[in-house]
Amino acid sequence: MGPWAWAAVALAASCFAMPVYLGAPYLPTLSRHREELLDLSGIERGQTVVDLGCGDGRFLRAAAARGVRGIGYEVNPVLWAVSKAVLWSRRDLVSVRFGDYRRHPLPEADLVYVFLRQERMAELAAKVAAEARGPVRLLSYCFTVPDRTACRSLPYAHLYCFGAERGHGHA
Structure with a gap:
C-alpha cells in the first residue's frame, strides 16, 4: 500500500476511534429494539427527540416515521455524512x-x-438536569445513570424523568 492509502486508513481509523475516547463508540441501536425503545420513551407525534451520538441515523429515522421531530449530534465525520444522507428525505x-x-x-x-x-x-x-427547559426524559440504551432511579425500564434500556412528567412519574 502506498502512503496515500495508509493516510486514508489512518484517517478512517481516527474517525471511529475519537468517539470511543469521548464515550460513545459506534454501535447502532439494534433494529429489533428501536420500536420498543420509542414505545418505552412515550414520545409522541410532534414532540422532539435529541439523539446524542446519532451514528448512521437509524434511531432518528424510526422516530421520524412516527412523526417525531429529531436533532442528532455526531462527532464522527463519516457517520455524520451517512446520517445526513440517510435522513435527507426526512429533513422536514x-x-x-x-x-x-x-x-x-x-x-x-x-x-x-x-x-x-x-x-x-x-x-x-x-447536563440534562442543568440545561433542560422543562420536563425531559433521558432514554439510555444499555447503561444506567448512577444514583438515579429509572421511571421505566426494559432489560436493555432505562428511561429517566427530569422535572414533572405527565403520566411517567419522576425520580
Missing part, C-alpha cells in the same frame, strides 16, 4: 449537527436518547 423533521454534544447547550426537547458508555452517564445526567 430531522436535522443532524456535526460536533460533540458536550460543547453545545441541549436544544429544547421532550426526549434525549443516548447509547453512551457507563462512565459518561453521570456527566450526561448532570
